[in-house]
Amino acid sequence: MTKPDAAPERHTLGGRHFRSATDTTLRQDQYCFGLIHELGLQAVSLQAGEAAESFARRLLGTCLSSEKVFHLLGGLIVPEETGSEGWSPTVAAETAHFLMSLRSEEDKARIHGLVASMLADFFVAGISSLVDSSGSSTPADSGEASPAPVASTPGTSDSVIGRDLSGFSPEATTVLRSNGGTDG
Numbered sequence: 001m002t003k004p005d006a007a008p009e010r011h012t013l014g015g016r017h018f019r020s021a022t023d024t025t026l027r028q029d030q031y032c033f034g035l036i037h038e039l040g041l042q043a044v045s046l047q048a049g050e051a052a053e054s055f056a057r058r059l060l061g062t063c064l065s066s067e068k069v070f071h072l073l074g075g076l077i078v079p080e081e082t083g084s085e086g087w088s089p090t091v092a093a094e095t096a097h098f099l100m101s102l103r104s105e106e107d108k109a110r111i112h113g114l115v116a117s118m119l120a121d122f123f124v125a126g127i128s129s130l131v132d133s134s135g136s137s138t139p140a141d142s143g144e145a146s147p148a149p150v151a152s153t154p155g156t157s158d159s160v161i162g163r164d165l166s167g168f169s170p171e172a173t174t175v176l177r178s179n180g181g182t183d184g
Contacts, residue, residue, distance in 0.1 A: 010080070013110055014102045017080040018095070021087065028087055032075040039068050059119050064112070070096040073114055 008019040021028065036042055044062060046055045063069040074092030078084055082091055099111060 008084075011077055011110065011114065013099065013107050014104075016098070018077040019080050019084070021076055021078055021084055023084050025087070027089075028075055031089055031092060032072060035068055035072040035075065039063060039066060039072065056119075060112075060116060063115050063119060067096075067100060069115060070099045072118070073099060073111070076118060077114070 008022045011018045011020070024032075040062060041059075044059055046052070050058075063072075071092060074095035075087075077095065078087050078091065079095065102108065102111065
Protein backbone atom coordinates (compact mmCIF):
# COMPACT_ATOMS: atom_id res chain seq x y z
CA MET A 1 0.00 0.00 0.00
CA THR A 2 2.98 2.30 0.32
CA LYS A 3 3.46 4.72 -2.55
CA PRO A 4 6.63 6.61 -1.59
CA ASP A 5 7.14 8.28 -4.99
CA ALA A 6 3.64 9.73 -5.17
CA ALA A 7 2.81 13.16 -3.81
CA PRO A 8 -0.14 12.83 -1.45
CA GLU A 9 -3.39 14.04 -2.98
CA ARG A 10 -5.27 16.70 -1.04
CA HIS A 11 -8.98 16.22 -0.40
CA THR A 12 -11.28 18.86 1.08
CA LEU A 13 -14.33 17.38 2.75
CA GLY A 14 -16.70 19.23 5.05
CA GLY A 15 -14.28 22.14 5.22
CA ARG A 16 -11.45 19.92 6.50
CA HIS A 17 -8.35 18.95 4.56
CA PHE A 18 -7.13 15.37 4.21
CA ARG A 19 -4.18 13.81 2.42
CA SER A 20 -4.01 10.42 0.74
CA ALA A 21 -1.78 8.04 2.66
CA THR A 22 1.42 7.49 0.71
CA ASP A 23 3.86 6.10 3.27
CA THR A 24 1.83 3.67 5.33
CA THR A 25 2.91 1.56 8.27
CA LEU A 26 2.42 -2.17 8.50
CA ARG A 27 -0.30 -1.49 11.09
CA GLN A 28 -2.13 0.77 8.64
CA ASP A 29 -1.79 -1.79 5.84
CA GLN A 30 -3.15 -4.52 8.12
CA TYR A 31 -6.06 -2.27 9.10
CA CYS A 32 -6.93 -1.61 5.44
CA PHE A 33 -6.48 -5.22 4.31
CA GLY A 34 -8.75 -6.36 7.15
CA LEU A 35 -11.47 -3.99 6.00
CA ILE A 36 -11.01 -5.02 2.38
CA HIS A 37 -11.62 -8.60 3.52
CA GLU A 38 -14.64 -7.61 5.67
CA LEU A 39 -16.14 -5.77 2.70
CA GLY A 40 -15.59 -8.87 0.55
CA LEU A 41 -13.59 -6.93 -2.02
CA GLN A 42 -10.85 -9.54 -2.25
CA ALA A 43 -13.42 -11.95 -3.70
CA VAL A 44 -15.16 -9.62 -6.15
CA SER A 45 -14.38 -10.42 -9.74
CA LEU A 46 -15.85 -9.89 -13.17
CA GLN A 47 -18.30 -12.68 -13.94
CA ALA A 48 -18.25 -14.45 -17.31
CA GLY A 49 -20.40 -12.46 -19.69
CA GLU A 50 -20.69 -9.47 -17.33
CA ALA A 51 -20.18 -6.10 -18.96
CA ALA A 52 -17.44 -3.92 -17.53
CA GLU A 53 -19.97 -1.20 -16.68
CA SER A 54 -22.13 -3.69 -14.76
CA PHE A 55 -19.09 -4.96 -12.89
CA ALA A 56 -18.05 -1.39 -11.97
CA ARG A 57 -21.57 -0.63 -10.69
CA ARG A 58 -21.70 -3.89 -8.70
CA LEU A 59 -18.29 -3.18 -7.17
CA LEU A 60 -19.33 0.35 -6.21
CA GLY A 61 -22.61 -0.98 -4.78
CA THR A 62 -20.73 -3.57 -2.71
CA CYS A 63 -18.71 -0.80 -1.10
CA LEU A 64 -21.41 1.78 -0.63
CA SER A 65 -23.78 -0.72 0.98
CA SER A 66 -21.64 -0.88 4.13
CA GLU A 67 -20.41 1.83 6.45
CA LYS A 68 -17.14 -0.11 6.62
CA VAL A 69 -16.17 1.70 3.44
CA PHE A 70 -15.87 4.89 5.51
CA HIS A 71 -13.51 3.12 7.90
CA LEU A 72 -11.48 1.95 4.91
CA LEU A 73 -11.31 5.54 3.67
CA GLY A 74 -10.14 6.45 7.19
CA GLY A 75 -7.20 4.14 6.56
CA LEU A 76 -6.48 5.62 3.16
CA ILE A 77 -6.75 9.34 3.93
CA VAL A 78 -5.52 11.21 6.99
CA PRO A 79 -6.40 14.63 8.37
CA GLU A 80 -3.83 17.10 7.08
CA GLU A 81 -3.09 18.33 10.60
CA THR A 82 -2.35 14.75 11.75
CA GLY A 83 -0.15 13.66 8.86
CA SER A 84 0.70 10.10 7.88
CA GLU A 85 3.01 9.67 10.87
CA GLY A 86 0.10 10.39 13.24
CA TRP A 87 -2.26 7.80 11.71
CA SER A 88 -3.79 5.27 14.11
CA PRO A 89 -6.94 3.13 14.12
CA THR A 90 -8.46 5.78 16.41
CA VAL A 91 -7.71 8.52 13.84
CA ALA A 92 -9.21 6.26 11.13
CA ALA A 93 -12.39 5.79 13.20
CA GLU A 94 -12.66 9.53 13.84
CA THR A 95 -12.21 10.19 10.12
CA ALA A 96 -14.86 7.58 9.27
CA HIS A 97 -17.36 9.13 11.67
CA PHE A 98 -16.64 12.60 10.30
CA LEU A 99 -17.17 11.37 6.71
CA MET A 100 -20.45 9.68 7.66
CA SER A 101 -21.72 12.94 9.16
CA LEU A 102 -21.31 15.02 5.99
CA ARG A 103 -24.52 16.31 4.41
CA SER A 104 -23.70 18.44 1.37
CA GLU A 105 -24.18 16.96 -2.07
CA GLU A 106 -20.72 18.23 -3.02
CA ASP A 107 -19.10 16.32 -0.13
CA LYS A 108 -21.10 13.21 -0.94
CA ALA A 109 -19.96 13.41 -4.57
CA ARG A 110 -16.34 13.80 -3.44
CA ILE A 111 -16.62 10.80 -1.14
CA HIS A 112 -18.12 8.73 -3.96
CA GLY A 113 -15.18 9.89 -6.08
CA LEU A 114 -12.75 8.70 -3.41
CA VAL A 115 -14.50 5.34 -3.27
CA ALA A 116 -14.45 5.07 -7.07
CA SER A 117 -10.75 5.94 -7.12
CA MET A 118 -10.04 3.31 -4.48
CA LEU A 119 -12.06 0.77 -6.46
CA ALA A 120 -10.17 1.37 -9.69
CA ASP A 121 -7.49 -1.09 -8.52
CA PHE A 122 -10.11 -3.72 -7.63
CA PHE A 123 -11.78 -3.15 -11.00
CA VAL A 124 -8.54 -3.91 -12.81
CA ALA A 125 -7.91 -6.94 -10.58
CA GLY A 126 -11.44 -8.24 -11.21
CA ILE A 127 -11.06 -8.03 -14.96
CA SER A 128 -7.62 -9.63 -14.71
CA SER A 129 -9.04 -12.49 -12.65
CA LEU A 130 -11.46 -13.34 -15.45
CA VAL A 131 -8.62 -13.37 -17.96
CA ASP A 132 -6.40 -15.40 -15.58
CA SER A 133 -9.16 -17.89 -14.78
CA SER A 134 -9.66 -18.68 -18.43
CA GLY A 135 -6.21 -20.28 -18.40
CA SER A 136 -5.07 -21.67 -21.70
CA SER A 137 -8.57 -22.27 -23.05
CA THR A 138 -10.12 -19.60 -25.19
CA PRO A 139 -13.71 -18.44 -24.79
CA ALA A 140 -14.52 -20.26 -28.01
CA ASP A 141 -13.15 -23.51 -26.52
CA SER A 142 -15.35 -23.17 -23.45
CA GLY A 143 -18.43 -22.00 -25.32
CA GLU A 144 -18.43 -18.70 -23.44
CA ALA A 145 -18.74 -15.31 -25.01
CA SER A 146 -15.53 -13.34 -25.01
CA PRO A 147 -15.61 -10.20 -22.87
CA ALA A 148 -15.67 -7.01 -24.85
CA PRO A 149 -12.19 -5.67 -25.53
CA VAL A 150 -11.14 -2.74 -23.42
CA ALA A 151 -10.83 0.27 -25.64
CA SER A 152 -8.37 3.01 -24.95
CA THR A 153 -10.04 6.36 -25.19
CA PRO A 154 -7.92 9.44 -25.85
CA GLY A 155 -7.91 11.91 -22.99
CA THR A 156 -8.92 9.48 -20.26
CA SER A 157 -6.36 10.59 -17.73
CA ASP A 158 -8.81 11.86 -15.17
CA SER A 159 -7.81 14.29 -12.47
CA VAL A 160 -11.32 14.00 -11.04
CA ILE A 161 -10.51 10.69 -9.35
CA GLY A 162 -6.74 10.87 -9.66
CA ARG A 163 -6.34 7.80 -11.85
CA ASP A 164 -5.28 7.12 -15.42
CA LEU A 165 -8.44 5.63 -16.88
CA SER A 166 -7.02 4.86 -20.33
CA GLY A 167 -7.10 1.11 -19.65
CA PHE A 168 -10.83 1.08 -18.93
CA SER A 169 -13.64 0.70 -21.41
CA PRO A 170 -15.57 3.88 -22.20
CA GLU A 171 -18.54 2.51 -20.24
CA ALA A 172 -16.46 1.79 -17.13
CA THR A 173 -14.76 5.18 -17.41
CA THR A 174 -18.21 6.79 -17.41
CA VAL A 175 -19.17 4.94 -14.21
CA LEU A 176 -15.93 5.82 -12.45
CA ARG A 177 -16.18 9.47 -13.50
CA SER A 178 -19.88 9.79 -12.60
CA ASN A 179 -19.15 9.65 -8.90
CA GLY A 180 -17.66 13.12 -8.45
CA GLY A 181 -14.28 14.63 -7.73
CA THR A 182 -11.98 14.43 -4.76
CA ASP A 183 -10.00 17.66 -4.82
CA GLY A 184 -11.17 20.69 -2.91
